Amino acid sequence: MNQVYLAEFIQYLCLIPAAAICFLPMKNQLKYSAKTTAGIAAGGITSLSLAGIFSTLSLGVNGDLVFFAVIIMCFVFYYRMVKCGLGEKLAIFFLAIALLSFMSDYAITVDAWIHPTENRSDSCVMATGVQLIFSVSLTLLLAHLLLKYGCRLVDQLFHARVWYVMIPAPLIFSAGNYVIQPRDYSHLYFGNMFFLYLFVLSGMFLLMLIIYVSFYFVAMELIQSLDQRERIQLMQMQEHQYIAQQTYIEESSRIRHDFRQSAITMLNLAEQNDVEALKDYLQSFVADLPQNEIRAWCRNLSVNALLNYYETLLEMYGVRRQWEISLSDCKISDNDLCSMLGNLLENVYHGCLTAKESERFHHFSVLLKNERDLYIVSSNSFDDEVRKKDGKYASSRKDGSGIGLSSIRITAEKYNGTARFSHDDKVFYIDVVMEV
Structure with missing residues (x-):
């Protein structure tokens, strides 16, 4: 037995x-x-x-x-x-x-x-x-x-x-x-x-x-x-994003370049006591200025232009922001860095639009630690309606595919890093760490 x-x-x-x-x-x-x-x-x-x-x-x-x-x-x-x-x-x-x-x-x-x-x-x-x-x-x-x-x-x-x-x-x-x-x-x-x-x-x-x-x-x-x-698809998106950034940079540079000539013109009008002409010129000059204040987030001109662009965009739609940017020179190419931050902020922008205006917020940190590790932490409001396709987060837009998040992950892995995406209630989280 x-x-x-x-x-x-x-x-x-x-x-x-x-x-x-x-x-x-x-x-x-x-x-x-x-x-x-x-x-x-x-x-x-x-x-x-x-x-x-x-x-x-x-x-x-x-x-x-x-x-x-x-x-x-x-x-x-x-x-x-x-x-x-x-x-x-x-x-x-x-x-x-x-x-x-x-x-x-x-x-x-x-x-x-x-x-x-x-x-x-x-x-x-x-x-x-x-x-x-x-x-x-x-x-x-x-x-x-x-x-x-x-x-x-x-x-x-x-x-x-x-x-x-x-x-x-x-x-x-x-x-x-x-x-x-x-x-x-x-x-x-x-x-x-x-x-x-x-x-x-x-x-x-x-x-x-x-x-x-x-x-x-x-x-x-x-x-x-x-x-x-x-x-x-990522390359096409990056090209579109790069063109938009370059347009913004060139427009800002043109206005700064023309400021000296404008100042000379205004000085001449003031010396001539032509007040009406001076008023008309000032009104025309103000109309050509960027609608937002150009803030110096970091020394990287491309990243700075990108951050100013999305800051203006989020401001227009009433998104409360708490940003902390501490980014010095790093080995990540401008194209990769702008692509990652652009895709992240684009995701934040569309996510916030799904939330009630009174509940829209974005907390954002870009920090370089130990001179070798870049930490990017983002949390934004959204409507808590999550779409997934084949186990991945998909875009909330009808024509979207969630390709931006995949781009963030691919760029992070390129620099021996990781990108994690999660959500809790009505908050979407993105956590990225890379070697620089």
């Missing part, structure tokens, strides 16, 4: 390598630390295993049904412990089940070779032990690939439909492995049935590996294609 319990327990232990296969690609998507996640997973699997063994051996419930119920409960735990979308969770979870189903069938092959007169329902410590060894070995072989390439897919492939497309494949292979399992090992000894079974099983395993390798390369091509299209 102890042998039966031990065999069942070892079989449930195979859920541990299955859990490892599930969590390794989710390294960057864990809600808790790796140690906490491992502890919760181990505790959950142990509890479910004991409950499953008790249901099967003490209550007489069908073992396959109990194991199926345990797998469902495992997915519930898994679902609550990772942050990515449902499509990714299902695709990775079913992949783990499919891989371990192959190891189960290979273990049955070994058991049938050694015990040809037994059947699958016989609880054998050796059979379940072989299954556990095969499962652990496969997990160790795939660990590096799952950490490197699996993580890359989960972190970069945000299209849920692509993940959902991959769900049927592991389900089909898992079902196929269950169907072809010999219930009575003696059936494998009719003619060449044993080697045919092994050939079919290995062929299915190889086919699944080919499908997933192909999926990886197709997915990476899709990611690169989308990134390329995104970068083209």
